Every structure is written in C-alpha cells, then in structure tokens.
Amino acid sequence: MYEPLYKTLYRIRRVEEEIARIYPTDKLKSPVHLSIGQEAVAAAMCAPLRREDIVFGTYRSHATYLAKGGNLPGMLAEMYGKATGCTQGKGGSMHLIDLDAGVMGASAVVGTTIANAVGYAYSVKLRRECTIVMSFFGDGASEEGVFAESLNFAVLKKLPIIFVCENNGYAIHTHQSKRQGLPDICAKARAAGLPAELIEDNDILTMHERATATINSLREGTASGPAFFECKTYRWKEHVGPGEDFKLGFRTKTEAQPWIEGDQVKRVAALVPAAARKEIESAVEAEIQEAIAFAENSPFPDVSELMTDVFHTVSTPAAIQKAA
Amino acid sequence: MYEPLYKTLYRIRRVEEEIARIYPTDKLKSPVHLSIGQEAVAAAMCAPLRREDIVFGTYRSHATYLAKGGNLPGMLAEMYGKATGCTQGKGGSMHLIDLDAGVMGASAVVGTTIANAVGYAYSVKLRRECTIVMSFFGDGASEEGVFAESLNFAVLKKLPIIFVCENNGYAIHTHQSKRQGLPDICAKARAAGLPAELIEDNDILTMHERATATINSLREGTASGPAFFECKTYRWKEHVGPGEDFKLGFRTKTEAQPWIEGDQVKRVAALVPAAARKEIESAVEAEIQEAIAFAENSPFPDVSELMTDVFHTVSTPAAIQKAA
C-alpha cells in the first residue's frame, strides 16, 4: 500500500517542482496554482477510487488530476499551450480534464464544480451505476452560497458523492478566521445533514484509511448518500506562481514550519524499502522528462482552431439511437 | 401588553380579510400574498422594536409592514395602483415600503432582502447607531445560497441584526421535507455561529417574550452580534390570492386544523377586557374603511410618471456637504 501512495505523492511533488523550475523560462503559457505541501489529500482520497470513478477539481488541481491518474504529457502540453494539451490549448492550466481517467474538469470560478459534481452524482444514481463521485474544493469555496445549496441537494437525494474540502487555511492571502464567523466547515456539512470528518494534521495514512472505509461502505451500500471530509493541509508556495509568499507578511515561516516538517512525501518515502523507492523515483523522473520533451516538441494549435468547439453539431447519434 | 398586541393582530387580520373580500372585484391591481394565520410572528417580533428600528420583508409582507407601523392608506392605495400608494403605483403589493415606520422594503425575489438587511446593519454598526435591524423571510428562503452567505457575514462582523424565519412549512405547494435534506433551519444558523431559537407552536406570547429579551440584550450591549429565530407558523390561505388551496391536495385541512384552532387573534382577544377590545376593534374597522375609501378615491398616476425615478439626480447635497 505504501508504494502506490508514495508513487502518487512523489509524482505530484516532482511534477510541480519541475513546473516551478520551468516557469521563469516563459515557456509555460498559464498561471500555475501549485499544491506543493497539499499532495497528501488528493493522493489519499483518490487512492481507493477506481478509474471509472469521477473527480471534479479546481484551478489548483494538479494533485487531483495526477492522483486520479490523469495523463501527464497532456497536462504539461496544456500548460505550454500546445495542440497536444488535454484541452488542445484552449483551457489552460485551470481547466485540466482527462475523461479516460475520470477527471471531469476544473473551474477557475471558485465553488462552481461542487454543484457540477452533485449533478454528475445525480445521473449516477438515476442510472443505477456504481460510480462514485468526489468533489474537491478549498476552504474558501465553502463560503460560496453554492456550497450550502449543493450539500442540501446531495443529502435530499442521497447521492453517491464524497465532498473533500482541502482546507489550507487561506484564500489567497486571507486566513479562514478573517472570512468565517464560525471557522468550522464540518459543522456546516453536518447542519446540511452529512456525516462529516475533520482530519487535522494532513496525515495521509489516516486520510487514506478513512477514505477507503467511506468509499467501501458506499460501494457495499451499507452507507447511502453523501459524505464529507475536511482535510487540514498547508500550501507551501504562493497562491499562484512558483515562488514563496512569506515575505508578503500575511503568514509566517514559523506557521509553515510544522507542516513542512510533517512533509508526507518524506514520511511515506521512509516507509518504502530503499530499492522499491529508487525504482519508483527513477520511473517517475523518466516519465516527467519524457512528458516535458513531449510538451516542448508539440506544435501550437493552428489558428483555425480558434473557431472550433464552441458548439457540438446538433443532435448526436447517441441521442437519436435511444429513440423507441 | 395584551392590548397593543391585540390591536396589531386584529388590524393585520382584518386588513387582509378586507383585501380578500375586495380582490374579486378586480379593483386590486396586484397579486396578494396573504399572511392570514401567520400574523403572530410579525406582531410579536416587531412589538419590542422602536419606530427607528428597521425591518426588511418579502412579497408576503402585509403583516410585517403593518406590525412595524406601516401606513395603511399608502399600502392599500398601492394595491389599487394609485398615485397615493406607498411607491406611487410603481412597486405594487410585493414592494411595500414606509421609511417613516422603518419598513425598508420587500422583494419578490426570494432571499434577496436577507443580504440587504445585513448591509443595513453593517452601516448601523459602523456609525455606532443604536438601531436594530430585523430580517423577515420564509423557510424556502433558507435554501438560497444568499442565506448562508449573509449569516456568515453577520456573525463575522457581529452585526446588530435579528433574523426571523417565518416557517410556514411550505414554499408555494412544496413541503419543507421535500426541499431540505435535514429540515432544521436553526441547525444551519448555529453552524454559521448564531444563537438560534426554535418556537414551535406559533405562540405569540412566547415569541414576544423571547424577542423582547433578545432585543433588550442587544440594546444594553449584553449581547453583541446577530440572533436567529425560527418561528413555526401556518398559512391558512393559498400561496397567492384570496382563496384557500386545500382542494389542490398538496396539504390537508386536517393538517391546518390545529393551527386554525390555535388562532392567536382569538387567543389574545380573550385576554383583553371586552370594553377595551370593542374599542380597539371599532377603531381598526374605522381606520380600514377610511383607508379603503382613500385608496378608491385616489387618482391613478399620470403616464408621465412612467419615466421618473429611474435615476436620482447626480450627487446629492448630502454627499457634498460632507466635504472637508
């Protein structure tokens, strides 16, 4: 179990470190919202999911995308604005999607995908599919009205969805306590009627164990309806961009210290036998260098692409064949 | 104490009965959302308020408007679409306002005035005024995102506002249990950080006592910040219009029975000495007939009025005189 977790963690961390390294070269054509320091949440929560399960994310979705098995070359090529990107250079870094991996997309407007995930879960339930939907969002998103509205509907219809609040304590530079009268997101979930669990310390093993239990009970039908996790974590880098932001003075390096010491990548690394670790690491490094090369060598989209994809052609076979 | 309460209750009940009586004559030029059966909430909650205190209501605001001391001829003339109406025939029955009485208006879009009331309370606090703001809304309004957002901000800024949810169990024809996964509105208020009280039985005396206590502690400063009341009550008439709606089959007369038997108008009447009661009743009847006559004899607005009031003239003296 440690090995796959470590592979996910290491892969996310290294991909983002590479992105941070390349960023200043102006080769990346997108803003980047790094999740360095927060990888454990996505890694733990997505591990028990199957490929056909669905996740919805945010502009800070590199971790979610990769943890769910999203295609790396497509992700990097997208950041380079290339035609081979996961949205062919149309969406950029804030709208990563990989349908084959069950990554249903991400939004740059905070909170929007929470409702979209609930709608997807409604379809799953209506069609009696065994898919599980997972919605990732931040602490700030819980302040948007759509959060309360979405939770209420998910409970009302007992939908197979797990809400995961990645609480890194900040919305850009503003601490949760400056934004929330009662800074207790689980309390709001419970008031909506959800079972809610707070995981305080970014502990990947606890998160993994709790996620596994919840997902299993949903699969086995011993639980029906939504569940809620609030996972406290910490963003090491600035809100957007490759650097740090401690110099801005809104938070201190001291505050960050315990989180950095508790780095889950290091922790899980220590639990993996050296040989296996080496193997994982060199495989990941190779994959990353390949993906970067792919992105750099890919062409930009042709300008004719500007006008495509606004609309799909009227009525698909899919819709018609259902007739009679 | 019973006498003023009775006067308020009787006045509201009779005004709305008259509206229901006149409605079929086509003289009223507005939809009417009657609160017959729900008068006790507005009567009890507004009684401890002062004239300079502020209430915000909804399209179902006859009771709130009258309980806060709103001008009756202006209200009826408005429903007749007359130039002497409280908005000169521009707003109609769903946008009653009387600034002299601290009635700051009402909206036909569910939930909107909750945020407006919070904003007003922000101004009160910023200016160190002793005004108290009261926001009235229904159980359905609590499902709108703006409800959660507004409560959070009111708690965050410790605003002098009292939220009053008039829970009549229905949004038009749909029961609360069909709309709310966990039909507990107080729980949502508490999760936002508000002290919340549920008053189950439409008991005007309990409501009055609790409202008085809360308002006093706000005035005396022993409490700071918002408070929340969920007052269960019952709508006797159809959602909009003068008739009943039991024949529609979404609710039964049996369900209504206990509420009708517990009629607070009758109840408080019995607590008032016969002579005093007679006096109140005949005074109210006279006032109503006068107001109806006023409305009927008032002129319609001149068509030239169509183009006025879209904008106020740029920069008022008020704004300028504050200079230097």
Add this chain to the structure above:
Amino acid sequence: METTLCIDQYTSNKSCSIGAAVSSAKPERTLSYVDAVREATDQEMDRDSSVILFGLDVDDPKAIQGTTRGLVEKYGSERVFGTPLSEDAMTGVAIGAALAGLRPIHVHIRMDFLMLSMNQLVNVAAKSSYMYGGKVKVPLVVRSMIGKSWGQGAQHSQGLYSFFMHVPGIKVVAPSNPYDAKGCLIAAIRDDNPVMYVEHRILHFQKGPCPEKLYTVNPGKARITSPGEDVTLVGISYMQLECLRAQKYLEDVGISAEVIDPIWLAPLDVDTIAESVRKTGRLVVVDNGWTSCGASAEIVAQVTERLQGVRDIRVQRLGFAPVTCPTSPPLEAEFYPDSRRIAQACNDLVHGKPQNWHPAERPELKDL
C-alpha cells in the same frame, strides 16, 4: 409510438402560414401553447430515457401553468422532480448531469430568477465545450417564463435573453406559437448544447395548429409569418402577436407589412430578415425587452451591416420603455409596445415623418 424525426416542413417555404403547413399533415389538430410544451416534453422523455425534467414546482399541483402536468406520474420522481430554492446550485446540477450524459430540462417560472443562475450559465454551461477542447458537451435546456401585467412589476416581468445572445456557446429560442413551442422544444432537447428556451406567460394561453407527431423547428431559421411589401416587422416572443395585429391595423391605411418571427435568437437568421428589408427598405424590430444592447440592437446592427451600400434603409426599434416595469395599470400600459403603437410607428416610418394616425382599437384582433 411515432418516433420518426421530421424536420419542420416549411421553414424552407417561408411565406406559407402554419395552418397551410400543417394541413398537409392530415386532419389539422389545434393545441394550446401549454399543451404543446407538455406534449413535446412527454414525447421526448418517452423517446429518450436520458431526458429529465426538474425545477422549482414542476411537480406541484399547478405544474408550471400545466406544462409539466402528469409527467411525474408517468416518468416517476427520479426523472421529474421539484427542487429546493437553490437556482445557482440547481443550474450547476443540471450542467453536471448533462456532463454525465443526461439531457436535463431545467424550468424557471420567471426569467428574472435566472439572474441567480448566471454564473453557472455564462461561466460554465456556455464555456465547457470550448474550454475543454470539445471533450465534453452540455445538452441542457433551460426553460424560463416572462411575466406581464396584473402587477407583476419590477422583478417578474423581464425578458433578459439578450444576455445569452451575447455569450458564445449558448443558443436562445423564443417560440411564439404552439407549433414552434413544440418543434423548438424538441430541437432544444436534442441539441447537444445549452439552449435557453424562453416562454411568455401570455403566449401560454394561445391556441394553434400543432401536429401530434414529433418534429423539430431547428436553430437558425426565421419564419415570414405574413408576407408584405412596404415594411419589415420583426416581432420577438409575445411581440410577434402584437406585430401580427399591427399588420392588420396597417392594412386599413394601405400599408403592407411583412411580419417575421425570428423564432431562434441565437443562432439568428439574419438572411431572412435582411432579404425582406432589402425588398421593403424599412425595418421595425419590436422586442419583448429593453432595446439597449438588446436583441433589437443586434438585429438592426446586422441588417445595417448587410445592406449598407446595397440599399438605403430606414430602421426603428421598439421595446420596453427604458425604465423598470411599473405595476399601476396606466403606467404598465405605457411601458409595453402594443399593436396600435407599433402600427403607428410603421406608418410614420413609411411616410418618412410623423403622421397623425392613431388607429382605433379593433377588439376582434384580440383573438388573433
């Protein structure tokens, strides 16, 4: 049941009346707009199990003016359901369900309430196909109703469809009769893109020919509802009715108006309108909304662009008065364009200067 897809037979033949068009299809059947909407929904839900219907009060006794009557009984409460008062999230839910392959119809009893759904509609529904490089589609239909009169007032009377004409990625349709109500709704449900389907509560009570079979009135085709020579009269949504009445008034002064119903506002059939104006030299657009940055502005601008250098034309826009909708009857009457004022405007335009003609009301036109 009949499931052959049949394309509106006569948007091609632009100048024939709906009656004529349908009479080809055996004994002509008359239906109300409400029943046409209901039947289209019913037939599509029956044909395609991925179609679901929801929105505030769709399953209540009033059944959205009757347009959803009986559907919860027939298709069950999983495919037909009322919702909490949560327009923002429910729009997001509709989009998510569409992403999963369902074809949701989300109903709003008032178009005004769509202002709560703007974020999901403008930032998500309209953009998903493009910003995901065509990887996903959002086959969503949003039905909303415009109110009028009886003190509806400021917040229950708006026709805000121009917002959706502004944003790429959304289609907009505003059928004005039962035939189009059914054909456009079927087309909207089968469309793989978000479609704003705009109804007008006064149109709900209109009756008209409407075939029982399934057929589509497809995006991007306007209809000449009454041919003429002197002036082109474009009437949107309910204003189409007032324009047809105005056309009758104009006959009294010997003016022949060509009345056009754009039906679909996005994509907009400028060809048909411009072709008509090229013939008549005069364009009057009557909208059921405000003119500033409205549908009438777009139509006037496009026709002007098309015909500049081709023919010198005269144009005029009519719409809501540039104020908030009042409730008092005399003010409200002045707020809306009506057939007689439309006729006057056309008459003045044709004569090139204000005429002193104020047609007396012809009550018989009410049933038009």
Add this chain to the structure above:
Amino acid sequence: METTLCIDQYTSNKSCSIGAAVSSAKPERTLSYVDAVREATDQEMDRDSSVILFGLDVDDPKAIQGTTRGLVEKYGSERVFGTPLSEDAMTGVAIGAALAGLRPIHVHIRMDFLMLSMNQLVNVAAKSSYMYGGKVKVPLVVRSMIGKSWGQGAQHSQGLYSFFMHVPGIKVVAPSNPYDAKGCLIAAIRDDNPVMYVEHRILHFQKGPCPEKLYTVNPGKARITSPGEDVTLVGISYMQLECLRAQKYLEDVGISAEVIDPIWLAPLDVDTIAESVRKTGRLVVVDNGWTSCGASAEIVAQVTERLQGVRDIRVQRLGFAPVTCPTSPPLEAEFYPDSRRIAQACNDLVHGKPQNWHPAERPELKDL
C-alpha cells in the same frame, strides 16, 4: 485638503488632448492608472466619511493591483475590509449599506465573478429607486477588472458590461486612462445611483497626466481623443488604446481617423459619436467584448437611427471573436482585435472594398 468640486474642464472642448487640458492646471503630474484609482478612492474617503471600500482581498498584500494600497491603514478595517467568498450576499450587503446612507465601493478582481452578483445588481440595485417610487437610493460603485493574456482564458477574460447597459437603473463607465480613471471614479462615488466601474488589467499599468485636485469626469460625455476626417473610430476600454495605435498606422496610408472614447457607456453620449460620423460618413466600433448584443451593437444601432436620411454611412463592429477565450498564445492573439487589424478594417471601409494592406508592426507604438 483640496475639496472644491471641479468638473472635467475639457469634455466641453472635445478635440483637445488630455495633456493640453491638464497643462492648464500648473506643472503637469503623471500618474499610473492604478495610482489614479487609489488616489480618487483615498481623496473621496477622506472627503466623505460615508464612503466605504470592500471586496475580496482589498486589504491583502497585493491590494488589488495596488489600487487599494494603504487605505485600510488610513481608514481602518471598518471602512476598508476584505470579505468572505460570497459575491451574491456581499453585493446585497453593499446595497443594504447604500440604502442606509453609506456609499460603498465593492471591488471584484475579475468581471467574470460578477455573474454571481447578477441577481442583486439587476433585480435589486438597478430597480430599488424606481420600484420604491424614488423613496430610496442606492449610491453604489462596483469596481471590476477585465483580464487579458497569459492564459487567463475562459473565465478570467470577459468584458460583460453590455449586460448592465441593457438594464435601466444602472450606469456603466469604462475609463481608459489615468485622468478618466480618477475623474470617473470620483463621479461614480458621488453619483446617487449604482455605477459599474469597469477596469482593464492592462490599462492598470498605463501612465498619464492626472491632476492632484479632486475633479469629476461626468456621466454622458464622450471624448474625441484624436480628431480626424475620414473615419470615426470608437474604442471601448482597453480597445481605446488599440484604436489610438490604429490611428497612427492609418496615417501611413493617408487616412485620418477620428478616435472617440465613449468613457461612459450608460448613459451613452451618442451626440458626440453621431456628430463625428455625420462628418466622416464611416463608423468603426471596437469593443473589448463580444459584438452580439454588445456595446458595439448599441452604438451602431443608435448612430444608424440618428443619421438615417441625413447621411448614407458605412459601419463596422470589431470585438472578441465569437468564441470562448482560449489560452494558447496563437489562438488568444487571434481572439482579440489589435491595432493593425483595426487599421486594416478602417482602410478597407474607407476604400469600400478589401485592400491588400497589412501594416508591419511599429514597436514604438507600444508605449502609446
């Protein structure tokens, strides 16, 4: 401090440059757009204690590109504060505070996020004065920023001001230089009605003359920013800059363009634009948004209505491509109008047919 109200001295004198206008006011001072916005806010908050400033992150280290820098320190956290992520309620809060007599400035780092505020803006702010019979006023300023380039993409790039031009009861202004940024913001703050104040992030870095004293650039007055004879070039928001550059390119082919900045989009100064087109006979409107039902449609429609029968004119609209904004550089470059493509369009219009002129880039115009 200086508190005399001084009205923009030269919207009356339409053809003089801002430099000239300001030089009258002692040694000319240069300020960035960001600092102009900051100074206007500071001076008005100092002058009028009822002015408050809030919105997501207005009090954070980045201080909304610097436009709110230092204000929380100077006026305290009751008059200057960041908010929860709750655009809908916070807009309602702003309206409620305005009803109570405050003059809130509500800031949004992206105009796209205003879609969450539409219900309060369209259904409450715009309507309160009218639907309450003039009994209340809503002196509210909503500042929002349009993004561009560097992969901003679908949801961080929209200029949606035409929505607010459509709805009566709201004013809209989109200043394109530091002088107007300050004067319009002061006018907006002092206005007793809701004003949408639209900024463009690229304009934020523009420097230009800007007097230290308080002055207003009032609603309903456009400015001729560069006089000309052959074609009238109206540039909105950031596109004003591209139009001024296009005007230079056009000089190379001997075409004299009269460039106009509408400044205020509602109320719109059609007089100035129509007067110019009456002279030039040609109108090109370049918008920083989509054309369909956009500001450019309204301007073209109004000018056409004004000049029909007066002069036969030629019109053209340029704006965002009718697609969602892409992130890949080559696609994004194609998405926006730019000075050279604007110049080409004008050249073609003047010659009445497509010319084969593609001006080579003139880098020095960057600093224009």
